[in-house]
Amino acid sequence: MRQTNFSEFEIKTPQDRNVMHLLYGLHTLAWFSLGVFAVIALILNYIRRSDELDPVYVSHHDYMIRTFWWTLAWLVLLSPLWLLLVLPGYIAYVIVWLWYLYRCIRGWLRFNSYQSV
Template sequence: MSQVFPQPEPESGLTLRKLTHLIYGLFALGLISAGFFGVATIAAIVLAYLKRSDAAGTVYAPHFDWIIATFWWGLLWFALSAIATFIFIGWLTGLIALVWVVYRVARGWLALFSGNSPTPGF
C-alpha cells in the first residue's frame, strides 16, 4: 500500500516579501501625491512597526529598519526646513530632504527587488 502525501499549498495571504513591497509602495504613494495621500505614508510606517518583530532574523528585517529610519529622519529634516523658511533657506533644504527621502525609498525598494538588504550609508 502506498502512502499519498498531500501537496503543499501555494503560498496564500500576505508574505513578508509582499508586505515589504506594500510598505515601500505605500510610502512612495505618500511621496508622489505630495501629501494628498499622506495617510499612505503613515500606514506604511504603522505596518512596518507592527510587522517588524515578524521579520526579525530574515532578509526583510533590514528593510523594515530602513524605511522606519527614512521616515523619522525625513520628518526631522522636513520640520527643520519648515522652520528654516523664516530665514529663506527652508525651501532649498526642504527640496534636498525630499530628494534624500525619494533616493532612500528607491534604493531600499531596488535592493528588495534584487533580494538584498539595503546597504547602510547615505
C-alpha cells in the same frame, strides 16, 4: 558538526513579498498624500517587523522606519527656513524630498534583489 534545523526558518510566501512592495510603494508615494501614506506604511512596518524572522525583511523594515524618522527630523529642523523666505524653505524641502525618494528607490531595488540594505 552541528546540523541545521530547517524548522527555525520561515518560508516566505509571495504575499510577504507583496506586502513589502506595498510598503515601499506607500513610502515612495508619501509626498503626494502629504505624508498620510508614510504614516500608514510606518505603522505596518512596526507591526510586520515585530513578527519577522528573516534578516533581510527585518533590515528593510528597519530601513523604512529609519528613513521615515530621519525625514521627519529634517523637515522639523529645516522648517524655520520658511520664516526667512519661501525660497530657502522650498529648496530645503525639495532636497529632503529627493533624499527620501532616493532612499525609497534604493531600498526597493535592494529588496527586489533580495539583498539587505
